[in-house]
Amino acid sequence: xxxxxxxxxxxxxxxxxxxxxxxxxxxxxxxxxxxxxxxxxxxxxxxxxxxxxxxxxxxxxxxxxxxxxxxxxxxxxxxxxxxxxxxxxxxxxxxxxxxxxxxxxxxxxxxxxxxxxxxxxxxxxxxxxxxxxxxxxxxxxxxxxxxxxxxxxxxxxxxxxxxxxxxxxxxxxxxxxxxxxxxxxxxxxxxxxxxxxxxxxxxxxxxxxxxxxxxxxxxxxxxxxxxxxxxxxxxxxxxxxxxxxxxxxxxxxxxxxxxxxxxxxxxxxxxxxxxxxxxxxxxxxxxxxxxxxxxxxxxxxxxxxxxxxxxxxxxxxxxxxxxxxxxxx
Numbered sequence: 001x002x003x004x005x006x007x008x009x010x011x012x013x014x015x016x017x018x019x020x021x022x023x024x025x026x027x028x029x030x031x032x033x034x035x036x037x038x039x040x041x042x043x044x045x046x047x048x049x050x051x052x053x054x055x056x057x058x059x060x061x062x063x064x065x066x067x068x069x070x071x072x073x074x075x076x077x078x079x080x081x082x083x084x085x086x087x088x089x090x091x092x093x094x095x096x097x098x099x100x101x102x103x104x105x106x107x108x109x110x111x112x113x114x115x116x117x118x119x120x121x122x123x124x125x126x127x128x129x130x131x132x133x134x135x136x137x138x139x140x141x142x143x144x145x146x147x148x149x150x151x152x153x154x155x156x157x158x159x160x161x162x163x164x165x166x167x168x169x170x171x172x173x174x175x176x177x178x179x180x181x182x183x184x185x186x187x188x189x190x191x192x193x194x195x196x197x198x199x200x201x202x203x204x205x206x207x208x209x210x211x212x213x214x215x216x217x218x219x220x221x222x223x224x225x226x227x228x229x230x231x232x233x234x235x236x237x238x239x240x241x242x243x244x245x246x247x248x249x250x251x252x253x254x255x256x257x258x259x260x261x262x263x264x265x266x267x268x269x270x271x272x273x274x275x276x277x278x279x280x281x282x283x284x285x286x287x288x289x290x291x292x293x294x295x296x297x298x299x300x301x302x303x304x305x306x307x308x309x310x311x312x313x314x315x316x317x318x319x320x321x322x323x324x325x326x327x328x329x
Contacts (some may be wrong), residue, residue: 018143020048020212021119022126023111027101028056030064032259033130037068037093045140048092048126051111053081055098062097069093081110086118103229104208112223119215128256129209133164135255142212145251155217155246156238158206159254162193169193171258173250174203177235181302182289184235197252205238206248210256220244227291230277232284239292278310278318282325300326 022040026033033052040050054062069076077089081098098110108127115125124146126139138159146154161171170193172186187203188195211234221244225236238248273281282303289295303326311319 017122018047018124018147019119019122020045020124020126020139020143021111021115022048022050022128022139023108023115024050024052024128024130025104025107026052026054026056026061026065026130027107028061029130030061030068033065034068036128036130036132036134039133039136042136043134043139044136045143048139049086049094050092051086051094051096051114053096053098053107053110055101055107057101059097062095065095069095084110084114086114102226104231105224105228105233106226109223109226112218116215116218116223121215123215125213125215125218127208127211127213129258131164131259132209133257134210135257138254138256141253142251145249145254146212146214151249153245153247154249155213155221155241155244156206156234156248157212157254158203158248158250159210159212159256160193160250160252161207161209161256161258164257164259167193167257170195171260172207172209173197173200173252174248175205175207175235176201177204180298181306182285182293182299183306184232197250203248203250205235206250208234209258209260210254211237217241217246221246227287228284230280230284232288236288236291275318275321279321279325282322286325 024033024036037050037052040048052065054065056062066078074093075091076093076095077091078095079089079097081096084096086094096110098107101107112125119125124143126142128134142157142159145151146157158174160173163169163171170188170191173188175184176187177184184205186207188200221237221240224233228236241248286295289299293299303322307319307322307326310322
């Protein structure tokens, strides 16, 4: 797919002034990251810089990424988290080795903090999962969309996420928060890619696999909340955005293919989420509820029902671990 918006001349000129910092977080997923980087090289948009943050616990995934760039004759910069200073780096690709893995939010924040020091009013940041592949018009269509006068208060803009392995179906166009069970669900999951935007319900948050934000948004709302190791950080960001009178939206002409959860063993479509994924969902869910709600009787009853559903499927060890998370102080 390479559908491109019809961009008025004045917007087309404005596009040239918008530098986009693209942020990828690599955790033991070099093959996926490389495929994503190769798709970024084909973007019909030239004013961008890619920051690849590697928070793998060993050096080999980072070395693999560097070797790929060398073999492809790509000019790049290489640095560490403690020495990251974008004013020192001019190449389109910057590879950064993190000190340790502190989770999704913290890993992305390494880049966001550095970007805020050098970016200007017209700049944007595109947070992408490393297990995505982008259509060549995806970024141009997003920038064209947010530059429209009526869209100036869009805080977080999503893309149309399509299953990488089933490209006739949508993975998500956004997410919904269920206040009865305090869980999130994807809107559009399994729907046809031909379904029009107006046919979908309103979203509560942008799915973290592809989120575009502006410099102004980051200044007003702030970076991701590192209390969340994994999951619920994008819902927290959305809630904070709304409190600052920013809106959420998604661009149906920005197509991103998503392999979903390749590095953490969690497929949204799969009923077999990894133990690691399930544990972090419950931890982040509790942190979120404590922040925005009072974890009273409804929270504990809902948690028990969710746990019983897992035990019913034979996941007794997981059920006991989730029970501990739910009731520990």
